[in-house]
Amino acid sequence: MAESREWAPPAPATVAWPAPADARMSLNGIGGFDWDLDRDRMHLDEHALRTVDLRPEDFDGDPKALFSRLEPDEPHGPGASGERDEAGGVAETIARALGDGHSSFRALGRLTRRDGRRGWVRLQGRVVRDGAGRANRVIGVLSDATDELAQAAQRLREDADRPAESDLVLEVTASLARAVTVRDVTAALTGNRRMDRLGIASLFLGQVEAGRVHIVSDANADSWVPSLQYTRIEDDFPMSEVVRTLAPRFITSGEEFARRYPALWPHIEPLGASSAAYLPLIAQGRPIGALGLLYRCRQGFSPQERHLLIALSGSIAQSLQRAILFDQEHDIAQGLQTAMLPRTIPRVPGTQIAVRYRSARQASDIGGDWYDVVALPGGRVAVVVGDVQGHDTHAAAVMGQLRIALRAYAGEGHPPASVMARASAFLYELDTDRFATCLYAEVDPATGSALLVRAGHIDPLVRQSDGAVRGLPTAGGLPLGLSAQFGRPADYPVTAAELGPGDTLLMFSDGLVERPSADLDVGVRRLSAALAAGPRDVTDLADHLTAVMGEQATDDDMALLLLRRDSDAAPHPPRLLHRDVAPGDPGALSEARAMVRDTMAGWGLSDRVDEAELAAGELITNALVHTDGGAVLTLRVLPGPSPATAAPDATRRLRIEVHDTAANWPRRRRPGDREVCGRGLLLVERLADAWGVEPHGSGKAVWCEFRDRTAVAEPVRH
DSSP: OOOOOOOOOOOGSOOOOOOHHHHHHTTEEEEEEETTTTTTEEEHHHHHHTTTOOOOGOOOOOOHHTTEEEEEOOOTTOOTTSOTTTTTHHHHHHHHHTTTTTTTEEEEEEEEEESOEEEEEEEEEEEEEEESOOEEEEEEEEEEEHHHHHHHHHHHTTTTOOOOHHHHHHHHHHHHHHOHHHHHHHHHTTTOOOOTTTTEEEEEEEEETTTEEEEEEOOOGGHHHHHHHEEETSSHHHHHHHHHHSSSSSEOHHHHHHHHHHHTHHHHHGOOOOOEEEEEEEEEEEEEEEEEEEEESOOOHHHHHHHHHHHHHHHHHHHHHHHHHHHHHHHHHHHHHHHSSSOOOOOOOTTTEEEEEETTOOOOOOOOOOOEEOOOOOOOOEEEEEEEEEEEEEEEEHHHHHHHHHHHHTTEEETTTHHHHHHHHHHHTTTOSSEEEEEEEEEOOOOOOEEEEBBBBBOOEEOOOTEEEEEEOOOOOOOOOOOTTTTTTOOOOOEEEEOOOEEEEEEEOOOTTTEEEEEEHHHHHHHHHHHHSSSSSHHHHHHHHHHHSSSSSOOEEEEEEEEOTTTTOSSSSEEEEEEOOOOOOTTTTHHHHHHHHHOOOOTOOGHHHHHHHHHHHHHHHHHHHHSSOOOEEEEEEEEOOTTTTOOOOOOOOEEEEEEEESSSSSOOOOOOOOOOOSOOHHHHHSSSSSEEEEEEETTEEEEEEEOTSOOOOOOOOO
16 A cells, blocks of 8 residues: 555644635645746645645746656556546646647646655646637646555555456546546546446445435436435435445345345335445545445455455545535636626616526636626617636626626716726726726617627627628727726727617627637637527527537636517607707807707607707706806607606607716706796706706716607507
């Protein structure tokens, strides 16, 4: 047997509950390393230094000091297969992972200690790349694999009479060496074809959870018993017994099984099992699970066979423990990311919106992808999809702050270019080394007009009402946070587009279409085909796109957003008109009032023209008198009821808006009988069906609405 490692874990009383991640790694014999490729400097934590037998004073951060201690000899024993390529050592394995564009690696290195003892060190890590795909960091863990490999090898040598079972242990151990999650561990055990040839009728893997044994894997679907998926440790079942006693249980006949476990035997007998082996899975002196093997046509177990199975259980226990730790960290990370994303999506009349987020499949990391939907005044809506550089908790934290900032800027009424510029400045002021790509669109469902701004992101796609899919080329600027770094102004041009009734806008992050060693255009074409062939309903369409594009595993997370404009969102032709009213122009007010009268007559709204003209004049006058700048008059026709009046009909509404740059809001007051001012808002309130004030950019917009009393009411679609 290999010599035990001199490692004294901290006393339990010194470890907080729940234990922090560094304590869990240290207690489980796992060290960490962080290799900065740009500076060629490496950090090894205390346990990593102890594992490779380096004194802190002997390690100056040069990676060669680590790799020079790990010889490229091939391991001779269980676990050798699959740990590393045969063509080189640890450094060569990592170099190939970097050069081939891989996102992770696993390797074994032979270690010669200062006292002459030799052993094995297992390394596994993740490759961190920038937005251009260039690797700049390698972050991973390492652990002492000497005992695990030596124990399995010793058992194999003692059981030379059983080559088939020895091969099984070798194959399973090699598969377990590549296992990362609990699902990987169960797949390594249940997916081995050699079990049938060895007479194993069924395999059960149980995991200890909160005083119970949870069956997480069953290699034989016919033996699945839902009522036995969870059993208490104190129950009279073999899995519970071995966990409770920490001793294996070998059952040599069906009669013994029926006598010892009468409640379980009716479920076991149909499988034709003649014997069974139940083994505790012990790590760091405590049970973490149990393994159950049911055999056909076998009576009894020789001492060599029992030792072999016990050795196999030790290897499984070590892999399961690492996988449990990995899954716990992944759950924490994924929970953090989920908390950063919107919990609900607002319903915007005239649209159907669906969003999806999917984390990376082959990583415990979290990403910076996000989506958001912001309801804006006047029935408009802002939709956002973005991606913060990196796949770690820092990326998620930056994403959460950036999402909230973008939401606030949009809600304040800033135009799209200003929203993006302010978000870029905000990210730069966070004093982080991360940047972000983003696509922002402001859509008016009533008219179908869309204003899009892009910051280093992928162009969106549009599926037209007839099913045809086209790209929507969008002018773009630098990714968020980079303009200030380069000393350039944050310039984000706006692209105007129009969504027809029934058109669907698709915005997505690169994780949906990017695949290793494949051109991005290939992924976009594949997405376009899936979009064209997908169902009409946006919720079903989102599921369809996620399933089709998720068939190929990826190391990146993804976000997508679908916005479909209702086919009856524009029962009347869109109507929209702007006019600047300059200060100090005596004829500007009368010209604006004349424009209101002429425009309403042309739009077929002459029944309210006198009221609307008078109200528009009062709002413009207030803006010119009480602010230092001019004003912008906007007229638009909106379908459906006003949210402010909650009118039950769906008649058209004329909306008059007057924008100014002053931050102070008007107050309605009741002037005295002899006062000549202060009656403007009272008059607007009396004339209009609804009125109000909304933030708009750095100023405000005072608005009022008039319903079309001559139009025939149409049913409202909810």
